[in-house]
Amino acid sequence: MERRTFLRGAVIGSSAAAFAGTLSHGAAHAAPAQPGAGPYGALGAADADGIMLPAGFTSRVLARSGQAVAATSYAWHSAPDGGACFADGAGWIYTSNSEVSPSGGASAIRFDSAGAVTGAYRILSGTRQNCAGGRTPWNTWLSCEEVDRGFVYETDPYGVNASVQRPAMGRFKHEAAAADPVRKVVYLTEDETNGCFYRFVPTTWGNLSSGTLQVLKAGAASSGSFTWADVPDPDGSPTPTRSQVSGSKKFNGGEGCHYANDTVWFTTKGDNRVWQLNLLAGTYELAYDDSLVPGGAAPLTGVDNVTGSSYGDLYVAEDGGSMEICVITPDDVVAPFLRVTGQSSSEITGPAFSPAGNRLYFSSQRGTTGSSTGGITYEVTGPFRR
Template structure:
């Protein structure tokens, strides 16, 4: 069991209350302070005193601003990139279409990068007509030079000025999500039946990237990294019968204080004892089984004992816990990597009607990618739903951070990420143009009236 969780339970608090407080004890306040604050009969309320989320005090969403975005009072927005247009005036580089998963990096000069994937579909996925029926294999489309995905970066100066934009990965396809690694690279995958994972330099020095075959071939989504545990977790989202994966490495391949060489990492899939229903009522014991990884798509060699989580999306590692979302049932799960258990910490059924700031807000739904602060505040964006980025609060209610316009329908909110100083939040409307009109994607920067605590890696370190 995670030691923070064990201490909370010894002090008379339920494990579910602790997990729903999303590790404030591991962030800006000490465990002792958290437990002391939870000494009253209502820990979920009293914890707000020493470790209260700044998001808990944001008000309801206001009328749309000049960019068509609804924000709480005190928040402002600007457009930083539009698909098919040059983000930096005078540059020949144009922003990619279908912006999806994203992350941020610090720069040595005080600036930062925002990296975004291009979930552009092609014949590897059957296009938008039926993405589950590939027209051609990935190898065939690659040989024809028709792969249309990749990833790009926006470079900001220390004062927030957008100064450059460029490609960091090309000749890939349907790049959905990924992660900024602690060692300063970007890892992302292809969300197709026979997709690969790639690692590339966010500074753009080698846009060919490096293919990581040891991550298997399937519809890759987001990635989370446990350095101390020498494990990399990643989600699958393709046909509804999706699995949750990890790669584990030896000390030889991943030395202490270093980074993995990616030459020897065992691919494993999650097994929940008692199945998903046991996890809903968790904690349920888990185990990991080695899976076949011989170059064939995992869908051809699924082990029947592995547990299905329909539509796996976002995943994040924090203080010994792995949090991930499954869009098929709108759940958010927490894995205790030390205690080897899993349980649901959010479902629409568990959410009170409305929102603390607006009783008319619909429940969080269409849970997709997510990101977290160092204090455990979770931002979840919606695919479908109500085109919002939502904050999951310590008392497991949610408040809206923003609502993006979608005048034509069919878009989604993608690419949640904070700038290294914690004052700016980035996201995209994947299939929108300006002010919600039909388009191929638009990326926004939201400036907040306060800063949150985040730790972002140095690019190319």
Template sequence: MHRRHFLRFTALGGGALALGSLGFWRNVYATPPRPASGPGPYGLMASAPDANGLLLPRGFTSRVIARSGDVVPGSQHPWHMAPDGGACFRMPDGGWVYASNSETSPDGGVSAVRFSPRGEVKDAYRILSGTDVNCAGGPTPWGTWLSCEEHPRGHVWECDPSRPGQGVKRPALGTFTHEAVAVDPVGRRLYLTEDTSDGRFYRFTPAKWPSLDSGTLEAARVVGDVFQGAKVDWVPVSPEAPASEQPAASESTVFRGGEGCWYDGGVVYFTTKRDNRVWALTLVSGRLEVLYDAARYPGSPLMGVDNVTVSRAREVFVCEDGDDMQLCLLTPDRKVTPFLQVVGHPSSELAGAAFSPDGRRLYLSSQRGIDGRGITFEVTGPFRSQAA
């Protein structure tokens, strides 16, 4: 197997890490990088694609849930173009909903697929219309989907994934080229990425939790070496314009092309595409680390970092925008490995990776598919439920 299919990654910093409430990433970077002695936790990908064009590890299967422009089987709803960021939501009947953004203009918005407790598609419908370039977003602890518009005057829209409807604009979360948002239910704050070359990393503190009507928006200021463990403090900014356009722009730190953002276990993970990095901010300490930097690992399988999610086993899954269309994962035993690969989609990108509430199914999309029409997949198999 080619070296890019798995590469050990460590030595990003000299000290031990203490990320998350359980110190999950402690000592991840204890040894120098070297080729891994074996595949990732799920084994090697198959040598040939399945019927849906996916290379998967042994024991995993795929099915196509939806194709852009076609009616979702089991519903009367045509699936949107350019499916992007997504998340799953548990429903009272034991089923779940997968919400998916549409990164198009005009009329991007969000669609959703409703599943029964057994995983059959029961319905599909729109939960947001009339918005532009809805790229990524994030789920809230109270069961709504925050959809982010990726353009200079973009906003965040809060949507109810449980039924057809129209989202509510949340201007207090800022006016900028939004990408993704992660909600910290313990500290009661939101963290947001901005997808521009001079973007910032933002924090929003609601005036009255969990209402997003008003609150304080701030941009991160990083002090120290991010490869050794830097500290973050916060600079108040106006929600009416990007931080880079405000008088205090020089007081905040530039993050080069913010992409995916996900909260798990007291840590906010996010990616920046222009320097191919995966970051981790430990909220209790304000400590910021670079978990992965492609420039430090020539031949690594992970390039074009984009959407990110975390499994029940605290594996960090990262979608690739382009490259060889892999979904890669970062594991605590110092490996970056590909989990799956979509074959034959050379002009597309992976997006919207999200686990079902029980952790047994993974959803993701090839945004432009083979012919410009997106394809949304479900992957089922023996995903690990606990951290090793």
């Protein structure tokens, strides 16, 4: 069956309309994606920003680390990483983590209805290595620390309420989070070579102060069935959370995570895979694996952050590789969507769509300098499939 059946509609973190979308579901599974022609055609020559895009798309630089954001006086943070968009009246907000230690945290950029920048500000301070994260259905940003026994921080993208540490969500080397409003859980990835995949079940949906941390249990194969087991000690000391439950499935470097319509996808950088969990069937499989592309011609390597569009396309950012964001279509074709040139010592982070779905935000974490102080945050506008 086509993956769009799972994706189209309720795309958490992609568009405001997505939260209300519903579709029926089939029973079959998609096969691992293979290279093919992308939905937007070939990439054109690099533009003035060094971005190669398909015809009809344009880019602009929004922010550079250490410099004022657009028309504001706010200095953008170093090493921009995971991000998400939030509706804000007729406009919207883009949040972005800072993957430095100490003083990582997160910032936000506010836009009006025409896409003009109207403000930028800090939403989280005093934390470490804030890598990826995820948005919640109640419009907060979960910023995750990628350090040993790191925390999840729930932050306010609108800059009104103070951030709150959420220790009940477990202390481990956090990467990304994805909220599932159907099962009322939050999925979590772990960036360890023998990391696990978790879900947090809040005592009360919409309140992350208490609940149960669970870990996925499955066999060693790349597909099969799975179950969930409680983690006895989410604090992770003295025994790490990933070592507490016998039979917990190990994943090689968990990275991005994305939920939509009874399916959750997550990436593992150690083996360049995109995993797919069918939550209705209780099964898992590979949505993409570069080792399964014949002839060594995989267009997507260094898999990292991932997001989805309301149409049903997955957008996967590369950590290294060819510095591309690749699209995986509902009919399981993988192709480059854009390429950042002249920044081979960087990685692409934080892809997220505006609520209307016609603007894609992302960062080059280390930009042209290869340093955390050289980060650049971009916007791409164009005829995205919606």
